[in-house]
Amino acid sequence: MSHDAIGTYRDLLVKGDRGTLARAITLIESSAEAQQQQARELLESLPSVTDNGLRLGITGIPGVGKSTMIDALGLHLIGQGHRVAVLAVDPSSTRSGGSILGDKTRMDRLAVNDAAFIRPTATGGTLGGVARCTREAMLLCEAAGYDRVIIETVGVGQNELAVDRMTDINILLMIAGAGDELQGIKRGIMETADVVVLNKCDGPAKNACMNARTDLQHAIQLLPARANGRHPQVLMCSAVEGKGIPELAEHIEQLAALDKSNGAFTERRKSQQLDHLKSTVEQQLLEAFSRDERLLPFRSALEKSVMAGELSPSRAAEQLIARFRTTDGPPRG
């Protein structure tokens, strides 16, 4: 793609063209060097977006109702005049993608709404790769005019920690009665939450929800506060019935306004920018290494020695890295 083509791309993107946005995300997800160069050029050509945007993380274990919640919250935000992009991160399937049973999209209403854009991330990447792609996809969505970007993760691994490094406000979704243990909610994930929402607080479960809310709110006070000095509030809702959604949206706006007024919002974004630089460096370093064809013959000789048990993986790695550093810079110049 030529420089001019990138310009056309950017213009269409900034106009909010959905097809262009989808293709641009595919471009940043590509691991081919040429595509990555184009992706970088595209990202750099984007106008800086004025900061009325808000980046939301939503996490919780499978079955807790994340999709239904995002559907309801997204529609509510659209009703308030926002445009909503949803990026769903699920890298747990590296071989063939998707859940073995089910996994149908449950964002029925959002999926057909013109003011919404939904995109699952490409699976199969490394954790660092997924994080970079998600962050850059978020920037593309913002450039395309989506002022509310929701990043959805399954809250049991390390992804939500990566997402914590790119969002303004994180929502941890839980259900009452499943028990902390069965929900796989670890302290580290709880610590990345800015709001905890008990979902499925409807019908006969309502009393259990009230009790769970009290218990959770007490447990949370024992955790260290977030960098902005706060502990998360525990809210209740029923995404299926749409109850508690306006209150949640209101609470999110209040938190954002508070963080903006005291500088915590800007601080968080700045520190995220540094995190992003760090992970970008790491990923590009690994790519530069695996892409350097001049290392290949040396590499396969070392691999044979390692397989034969003549050389330890650590020593082989040392030698490979020394060779990488003495070949003077990237082959393309």
Added chain:
Amino acid sequence: MSHDAIGTYRDLLVKGDRGTLARAITLIESSAEAQQQQARELLESLPSVTDNGLRLGITGIPGVGKSTMIDALGLHLIGQGHRVAVLAVDPSSTRSGGSILGDKTRMDRLAVNDAAFIRPTATGGTLGGVARCTREAMLLCEAAGYDRVIIETVGVGQNELAVDRMTDINILLMIAGAGDELQGIKRGIMETADVVVLNKCDGPAKNACMNARTDLQHAIQLLPARANGRHPQVLMCSAVEGKGIPELAEHIEQLAALDKSNGAFTERRKSQQLDHLKSTVEQQLLEAFSRDERLLPFRSALEKSVMAGELSPSRAAEQLIARFRTTDGPPRG
């Protein structure tokens, strides 16, 4: 630590001294350069272990009964004359470690058995770091005479995929009735299983287990076979009551014997050796980069430009990497 000290260390380790094994694992988990050099020297000094050892992976979501299962299976293996090491991988808490409620060790009987060694991995590392540490800890355990090493992961993230790259046989633990979705069992995790075990098949749940077993066995046939050409069998057990444990142990031994007779066992270990080389190279590369103090002034200048929005993270990364490659080799010579 001197070269001689490493020798003493190794001798104590090979004699099976538990304190030395524990300290050796701490050594490999250290991120300090001096410790890493010592760890490498120690690993290389280890005698190659004769291959009657078996490496088992056990995964499943929280609450499925992994610890109880490992307690029962471990005791059974010890009863057969084996020595059992358990390495528990749980990197989900990066800030302060552990589950917010509970998470007590449930391997009561194994914990006090002289033929068993239990070790949780250090949390807080990168995925690659956790994988390297776990693999090296496994090698240390084998050198210390543990011929059955069990690696426990929470089956919802990418860890069990890393563990698949270091074990001979993987056991996926599930419970009937929780639903595939609530269990968070994704196709990718199912695809790394060599045996699927339905746990908690006791009392009134027994019928549900029988049905779930049939359903699962059918679903599994739809997945691609493992490299050895097999699909996993679905077994039933009750770890609490100890039922089905001897049958599981017997099944594992049969699978291992089969793989050994047709060469699949050796093939798998060889390909894992290559995977290990790859991840070792990647990790050492990142460490060499972050350890290179000559980059620091340049790095902080770039960070300022990125924070000020004058330079994109991608361009800054490019410049940093070029600088890393032209500083000629590691500072220590």
